[in-house]
Amino acid sequence: MKKTILAIVITILISGMSINSISSIQIKQSSRTLLHRGNTLYVGGNGSGNYSKIQDAIDNTSDGDIVFVYDDSSPYKEFITIFNSIILIGEDKNTTVIEGFKNNDVIKITTPEYVSITGFTINRSGEDNEDAGIQIYSSYNDIYGNIFSDNRKGIILEKTSHNCNIYNNYFIDNFQGIDADESNNYNFFENIFYSNRFGIVIDKVMYTKISNNTFQENGDGIFLLHEADYNEIIDNHFIGNKVEGIHVGTASYNHFYCNNFSNNDCGILLSYQSTNNLVDNNYFSKNKYGIEISWNDNLIERNLFKGNEIGIKINWGVENKIIYNNIENNDIGIYITGGSDKNSITCNNFLNSSGTFLHIYPDIFSLRNNWDKNYWSPIKGDIKIIYGKMKVVIFSWEDMWGDLQEYAIYPYWFTIDWHPAKEPYDIVV
Numbered sequence: 001m002k003k004t005i006l007a008i009v010i011t012i013l014i015s016g017m018s019i020n021s022i023s024s025i026q027i028k029q030s031s032r033t034l035l036h037r038g039n040t041l042y043v044g045g046n047g048s049g050n051y052s053k054i055q056d057a058i059d060n061t062s063d064g065d066i067v068f069v070y071d072d073s074s075p076y077k078e079f080i081t082i083f084n085s086i087i088l089i090g091e092d093k094n095t096t097v098i099e100g101f102k103n104n105d106v107i108k109i110t111t112p113e114y115v116s117i118t119g120f121t122i123n124r125s126g127e128d129n130e131d132a133g134i135q136i137y138s139s140y141n142d143i144y145g146n147i148f149s150d151n152r153k154g155i156i157l158e159k160t161s162h163n164c165n166i167y168n169n170y171f172i173d174n175f176q177g178i179d180a181d182e183s184n185n186y187n188f189f190e191n192i193f194y195s196n197r198f199g200i201v202i203d204k205v206m207y208t209k210i211s212n213n214t215f216q217e218n219g220d221g222i223f224l225l226h227e228a229d230y231n232e233i234i235d236n237h238f239i240g241n242k243v244e245g246i247h248v249g250t251a252s253y254n255h256f257y258c259n260n261f262s263n264n265d266c267g268i269l270l271s272y273q274s275t276n277n278l279v280d281n282n283y284f285s286k287n288k289y290g291i292e293i294s295w296n297d298n299l300i301e302r303n304l305f306k307g308n309e310i311g312i313k314i315n316w317g318v319e320n321k322i323i324y325n326n327i328e329n330n331d332i333g334i335y336i337t338g339g340s341d342k343n344s345i346t347c348n349n350f351l352n353s354s355g356t357f358l359h360i361y362p363d364i365f366s367l368r369n370n371w372d373k374n375y376w377s378p379i380k381g382d383i384k385i386i387y388g389k390m391k392v393v394i395f396s397w398e399d400m401w402g403d404l405q406e407y408a409i410y411p412y413w414f415t416i417d418w419h420p421a422k423e424p425y426d427i428v429v
Contacts, residue, residue, distance in 0.1 A: 038062060044070035044091075054080055054088075054098065061086050069120070071095040080107045082115055090119030093147055097121040105135045106151070113138050118145040125151040132156040132179070136164060144168045153179045154196075157186065159204075165189075171196055177218075180205045189213065198223050206230045219243045221264075224251040224274075234258055238267065245287075248274040255280075262286050270298050270317075281429055284308055290330075293317040304429040305330055311353060314340045314369075322346070326427050327353045336369055336388075343369045349424045350376045357388035359413060375421040384417040 041057040042050040051057040054076055057067045063085040069076070071090070075097035082088065090096030096119055100106040103126045109115050115138065122133035132153040134143060141164045148154030151174045157164060159182035167189045171177035176198045180186055186208040193199035199215045202208060203225040209232045215221030216239040223244075224231065228251040238245030240263045246256065250273040259282045261267030266289040270277060273295055280301045284290030290308045291300060296318040304326045305311030311330040312322060316338035322345045327333040333353030334345055338360065345355065355371060376384045390413040396406035 038064035038066070040066045040068060042068050042070065043076075044073040046072070054078055058082055058084070058086065058088075063114075069096055071097075075099040077101065078106075079104050082107065082109045083111050085111055085114035087116045088118075088120075090146075093119045093121060093145055095121075097123065100124040100126065100131075100133075100151075102126055103131075105132050105156075107134045109134065109136045109138055109141060111138050113140040116142040116144075118143075121147040121149065122154075123147075123149045123151060125153070127152055129153075130156065133174075136161045139163050141165070142167075146170075147172070148177065149173050152176070155179070157181065157183060159183050162186070167191060170194070171199065176201055179203075180208070184208065187211075192216070193218055193221065201225060202228045202231065204228065208232070209234065211235050213237075214239070215245065216240055217242070220247045221245045223247045224249055224254060226250045229253050231255075232257070236260070238262070238264055240264065244269045247271065248277060250274065252276045254278070257281055259283075261290065265289070266292050268292075270295055274298065279303060283429065284311065289313050293320050296320065299323070300325060302427055302429055304328070305333070305353075310335050313337070314343055316340055318342055320344070322348060324348065324425060324427050326429060327351065329353060332356055341368050345369065345371045346373050347421070347425055348374045349427060350374055351424070352377065355386045357386070357413075357415065358391055358410075359388065360391045369415070371415060371417040373419050373421055374417055375424045376417070377424070379420060382420075384420045386415045386417060388413050388415070 043054050043057050061084045066087045068089045077099045098120050106122050106125050125131045125133050133148045133151040135156045137158045137160045139162045144167045147170045149172045153176040154171045154174045155178045157180040162183045163185045165187045169191045171193045174196045177193045177196045178200045180202045182204040184207045189211045191213045193215045195217050197219040199218045199221045201223045204227045206229050211234045214237045218241050220243050221238045221241045231254045234257045236259045238261045244266045245261045245264045246268045248270045252275045254277045256279045261284045264287045267284045267287045268291045270293045275297045277298045282303045284305045285307050287308045290305045290311045292313045294315050298320045300322045302324050306328045308330045310332045311327045312334045314336045317340050319342045325348045328351040330353040333350050334355045336357040389410045391408050393406050393408045399405050
């Protein structure tokens with residue numbers, strides 16, 4: 001009797017203008033999907049005509065239909081293919097489980113567009129690199145209010161997909177939470193990524209917004225791999241990630257804005273061939289490195305670096321601009337090393353944070369970094385002497401395994417900020 005009443009209530013809700021709290025969440029169903037309303041098919045439960053398998057119900061859908069899955073028969077051990085524009089709803093995301101066989105995807109979406117999936121725990125996909133909890137080959141899909149666990153990849157967005165919304169999901173103990181490949185205009189927001197090797201990996205993806213997510217205790221929170229350009233990473237929290245909060249690979253013209261990085265090994269790594277990226281208005285605290293820069297022409301502006309081992313490390317970076325940042329109570333505020341050249345460190349507030357460097361002789365180019373017009377507290381005198389070291393290799397050799405060994409000395413060296421500011425800059429982060 002209770003199941004019959006619930007079925008009637010669900011039908012009434014679906015025929016209205018919105019769907020709320022069916023899966024113990026507030027569902028933010030997009031209007032584009034609500035326009036596609038049709039019949040409702042039921043899986044599990046004890047209603048007459050209910051299906052016992054999710055795939056059997058899907059096989060009998062048309063565009064605009066809804067498949068509602070009760071948790072009575074959970075877990076559903078199936079390999080599911082969705083080929084129509086439908087809404088797939090689980091009774092409760094914590095108890096309605098779709099489980100794979102560790103040898104394939106759990107759910108595959110092949111329809112051209114407009115599928116919504118909500119209210120499930122999806123786990124145990126195959127171990128192959130192309131196996132996922134949900135693999136998507138189509139566009140304009142909404143995946144929200146689900147739990148993804150113990151998958152090779154929680155969600156794969158293939159190159160034939162674009163304009164998909166992935167939100168309000170929980171990704172835990174997957175190798176990758178989301179893998180997006182060779183497409184554009186995704187929107188990932190309000191998800192939690194916990195204890196995955198990678199939270200989000202995007203490769204050859206542009207014009208994607210990643211916002212209001214939490215990345216905690218992963219290996220890397222976000223990895224922008226190859227040609228991942230013109231993306232926005234805004235208002236996210238990166239906490240205790242073991243490698244990087246964000247790893248920027250061969251990626252340019254990305255905007256990292258208003259994110260919070262704490263207790264990570266490295267907040268943001270701008271690595272090989274990452275150029276023309278803007279990092280502004282972020283908060284870096286208690287990281288080993290707030291930012292590490294290993295390439296050229298990036299702008300680091302109006303951020304707060306507080307209580308890190310090293311606020312900013314420039315390692316073989318060239319012509320990067322570090323301007324108008326608050327650098328406060330770090331063990332080392334800015335550290336320049338390797339063949340770093342022509343970097344500009346200007347108009348920053350150094351509050352109980354030093355600047356230092358390690359130049360490698362005879363690479364004289366690393367001496368051309370410019371420290372100018374920074375505010376230093378405490379400071380004595382009209383100039384600021386910035387102490388560092390010079391690495392001088394006396395001799396080197398190859399050991400019996402062919403590895404290069406060297407004997408070096410490290411005499412002290414210095415550079416100078418000739419025009420230190422008399423008062424701190426008014427920098428609002």
